[in-house]
Amino acid sequence: MNGFKYCFGPVGSWRLGVSLGIDPVSRPEKICDFDCVYCQVGHAVPAPPSRAVYVNPEALGAELAVFNAPADYVTFSGRGEPTLAANLSELLAECGRHRGEKTAILTNASLIYSEKVREELGAFDFVIAKLDAPDSGLFKEINRPADGLCFGEIVEGLTLFSKGRHNRLAIQTMLTARNKARVLELAALYAAIAPDEIQLNTPLRPCAEKALTRAEMDLAALIISEELRRLNSGGIKVLNVYEQKAPKPLPISSADTLRRRGKI
Numbered sequence: 232m233n234g235f236k237y238c239f240g241p242v243g244s245w246r247l248g249v250s251l252g253i254d255p256v257s258r259p260e261k262i263c264d265f266d267c268v269y270c271q272v273g274h275a276v277p278a279p280p281s282r283a284v285y286v287n288p289e290a291l292g293a294e295l296a297v298f299n300a301p302a303d304y305v306t307f308s309g310r311g312e313p314t315l316a317a318n319l320s321e322l323l324a325e326c327g328r329h330r331g332e333k334t335a336i337l338t339n340a341s342l343i344y345s346e347k348v349r350e351e352l353g354a355f356d357f358v359i360a361k362l363d364a365p366d367s368g369l370f371k372e373i374n375r376p377a378d379g380l381c382f383g384e385i386v387e388g389l390t391l392f393s394k395g396r397h398n399r400l401a402i403q404t405m406l407t408a409r410n411k412a413r414v415l416e417l418a419a420l421y422a423a424i425a426p427d428e429i430q431l432n433t434p435l436r437p438c439a440e441k442a443l444t445r446a447e448m449d450l451a452a453l454i455i456s457e458e459l460r461r462l463n464s465g466g467i468k469v470l471n472v473y474e475q476k477a478p479k480p481l482p483i484s485s486a487d488t489l490r491r492r493g494k495i
């Protein structure tokens with residue numbers, strides 16, 4: 232079976248090792264309430280920040296039953312924002328019926344202000360949440376969110392989630408020329424949110440934004456680490472994409488599926 236609609240990969244991830252992808256908002260078009268300037272799955276007017284059912288749990292289960300590839304993580308991500316799936320918990324439960332691996336979710340954190348969404352994120356083993364800007368102006372410039380999404384509420388939601396969680400939390404930041412001079416302010420937010428780790432990325436796959444060089448990323452990582460130490464948050468690990476290695480598993484899903492999700 233090569234025509235998987237909801238499962239993709241497995242792919243090699245510098246953050247997750249071998250990762251079997253699940254797309255809970257699988258559609259031919261992107262379903263996301265951001266339209267980040269560096270988005271690698273294509274640009275579109277951001278979807279309204281309201282949830283809907285996109286994938287039937289039984290249909291996902293039917294794919295998982297024949298998706299026979301080992302992985303380190305089963306990861307909810309793909310062509311859009313996974314928390315826009317109103318049945319996220321049901322889809323996660325369906326995964327649990329078929330797979331024994333740890334679970335992860337890559338989220339843009341747009342809905343983390345909602346208590347229900349925070350509760351649902353709490354059921355994953357590892358949450359990787361996006362934060363690219365230290366204020367509303369740069370948030371709007373980089374992430375180009377749907378109307379109604381508020382930067383302050385997202386940061387508050389991230390902080391509340393971090394305080395109440397029992398799972399692992401990473402904040403991921405895509406660094407480009409737009410935000411590289413703002414890393415001190417970002418470090419102050421990281422310290423306030425208090426995740427387990429910070430994942431510093433830069434757009435290494437083809438997109439409209441230019442990647443920072445290794446030297447620029449090393450400098451950003453150093454400034455952030457030192458500022459975190461100064462703020463008594465030196466226990467937060469800082470990862471730099473240039474220093475990480477990803478495994479190279481053989482994907483079962485077709486190259487076309489991976490391409491649609493910006494994975495190759």
Ligand code: SF4
Pocket residue numbers: 263264265266267269270271272310311312339
């Ligand atoms: S949050 Fe992810 S999918 Fe959505 S626009 Fe940004 S990069 Fe693209």
